[in-house]
Structure formats: C-alpha cells, structure tokens
Amino acid sequence: MMEDTQSDFTMTFRQLGEVSAQRLHNGNFTQMWALEDLSSHRLFSDWLSMYLLRLGRQQNDHDLDRQLRMNNVNPRYVLRNWMAESAIKKADMNNFSEVELLHHILSSPFVTQETAEEAGYAARPPLWAKRLKVSCSS
Numbered sequence: 001m002m003e004d005t006q007s008d009f010t011m012t013f014r015q016l017g018e019v020s021a022q023r024l025h026n027g028n029f030t031q032m033w034a035l036e037d038l039s040s041h042r043l044f045s046d047w048l049s050m051y052l053l054r055l056g057r058q059q060n061d062h063d064l065d066r067q068l069r070m071n072n073v074n075p076r077y078v079l080r081n082w083m084a085e086s087a088i089k090k091a092d093m094n095n096f097s098e099v100e101l102l103h104h105i106l107s108s109p110f111v112t113q114e115t116a117e118e119a120g121y122a123a124r125p126p127l128w129a130k131r132l133k134v135s136c137s138s
Contacts (some may be wrong), residue, residue: 001041008034010078012123020064021055024048027072033124075109077121082129 002009020033027048029035055066073089079100079102087098105116116122 005037005041007038012038013074014076017067017074075110075118077105081132082125
C-alpha cells in the first residue's frame, strides 16, 4: 500500500506511532499527511481493521506504551534532499545557520522539536523538492 500510494515510509511509521488507537478507529488523520496519503489506498480500510484488531488483542499493552515504543524507533526527522539542498545553498553564501540547525535537530531525531517544526522538517516536502536530482557524484 505504501508503495502504491507513494507514501513516505519514515513519516508513515512515525505517524502510526503518534496517533492514538482511538483516533485510528475514528479515521481522523487531520494534520497527519503521511497517513492521509496512505488512507487513499483502496485496501486501507481493510488493513486498518486488521491492525486495530491486533492492537485490541494486546490487552496488557496500553496504547501510550505502543506509541512510545514506536516513536523510540521511528524518527520524526531525517535528513532529506531538500533540507540538505537548502542548507548547502546557504552555506555557499557563507551562512551556516541551517547546517547548524540540521546538526542540532538530527542529533535528537526522535524528539519533537519546536525549531524543526517551525522549519517544516516533519512536514510534507515542498513542491520544488520533486525537481531535485541527486547522483553519486553530488
């Protein structure tokens, strides 16, 4: 499903960890762009039903514990080409502020950080990012 919908793997797993089982049950993915993308798949409702059944079978497992476990292994922030490109352009002009910001944020990628949220580092990539070309010699 993730491949079919071209879902962002990192953010899909992270958002599955951030969303409560109740919110999943309600199908409320407001402000969860990766889950919104995935939910467009024709088999999503079937998958979601099976996932919720599985969660329900884990009677000794509290939902907050599940969320914590998932969020401890699925980062909120990863270095993406568009982030690196933006930092490189600024560094080329002798402005290393974004390089320093990225270094700071990526040192704790599992923790939600206000400066990262303000910079849009967990948001859907900007449209211009689709035009980026990366090669091994870059």
